[in-house]
Amino acid sequence: MSRILSVVDVTVDIGSERVLDGFSLDVAAGTMLAVTGASGSGKTSLMWTIAGLLTPVAGEIRLGGERLRGRDAAVAAGVSLVPQGNALASVLTARENAIVSLVASGLSANVAAARTDLALDELGVAAQADQLAEELSGGQRQRVAIARALARRGTVFLGDEITSNLDSSNRDRVVKLLRDRADNGMIVVLTTHDDDTIAACDARVHLG
Numbered sequence: 001m002s003r004i005l006s007v008v009d010v011t012v013d014i015g016s017e018r019v020l021d022g023f024s025l026d027v028a029a030g031t032m033l034a035v036t037g038a039s040g041s042g043k044t045s046l047m048w049t050i051a052g053l054l055t056p057v058a059g060e061i062r063l064g065g066e067r068l069r070g071r072d073a074a075v076a077a078g079v080s081l082v083p084q085g086n087a088l089a090s091v092l093t094a095r096e097n098a099i100v101s102l103v104a105s106g107l108s109a110n111v112a113a114a115r116t117d118l119a120l121d122e123l124g125v126a127a128q129a130d131q132l133a134e135e136l137s138g139g140q141r142q143r144v145a146i147a148r149a150l151a152r153r154g155t156v157f158l159g160d161e162i163t164s165n166l167d168s169s170n171r172d173r174v175v176k177l178l179r180d181r182a183d184n185g186m187i188v189v190l191t192t193h194d195d196d197t198i199a200a201c202d203a204r205v206h207l208g
């Protein structure tokens with residue numbers, strides 16, 4: 001049986017607001033899914049819940065039949081999130097941002113460096129490897145954050161509006177890379193408003 005990511009009857013509150021109410025979703029390995037919906041419909045909340053950063057008040061997240069409880073479990077199961085705003089450390093270089101994250105996940109420095117260099121190259125930001133993240137353009141930061149997540153070579157890639165700052169050729173590059181990863185068995189979930197990104201996905205879920 002192929003691996004399935006399941007959001008099972010999940011209810012999420014932020015403060016006094018119910019942002020997801022009994023929401024369910026199954027995504028099979030090899031699938032690239034677009035999550036759409038108006039601003040404030042809960043797309044980011046869904047991604048954070050899958051990544052273990054928000055705890056649902058009811059329901060659960062499962063991957064390959066195992067329940068994921070919290071951030072550590074999600075990371076251990078290979079769930080990577082590229083959040084809106086990218087979450088790069090501004091005082092580290094592009095390369096250091098990725099290497100630190102990979103070493104923290106348990107890889108040796110050599111393997112982390114090799115994977116980082118490959119991923120930065122795939123995203124077209126190898127020339128920016130030794131620049132501080134704060135010196136990069138918005139689109140370059142976005143691509144470095146994507147490279148950092150892909151270098152993890154995990155099972156689930158969550159991207160929250162990750163093509164929003166990209167020109168069309170870089171957006172196509174990112175979508176093609178993610179399509180390739182999905183074709184090789186990864187689960188890719190992208191929140192997006194972009195029609196070309198939606199078109200490259202296998203399925204779409206609309207939050208309303």
Ligand SMILES: Nc1ncnc2c1ncn2[C@@H]1O[C@H](COP(=O)(O)OP(=O)(O)OP(=O)(O)O)[C@@H](O)[C@H]1O
Pocket residue numbers: 014015017019037038039040041042043044045046
């Ligand atoms: N930190 C927070 N504090 C209070 N309310 C929040 C917080 N984060 C999100 N919310 C609320 O939760 C709801 C869902 O927000 P969420 O960011 O998940 O929506 P979204 O669909 O991703 O929106 P967008 O497309 O604008 O990013 C919104 O009504 C928002 O106001």
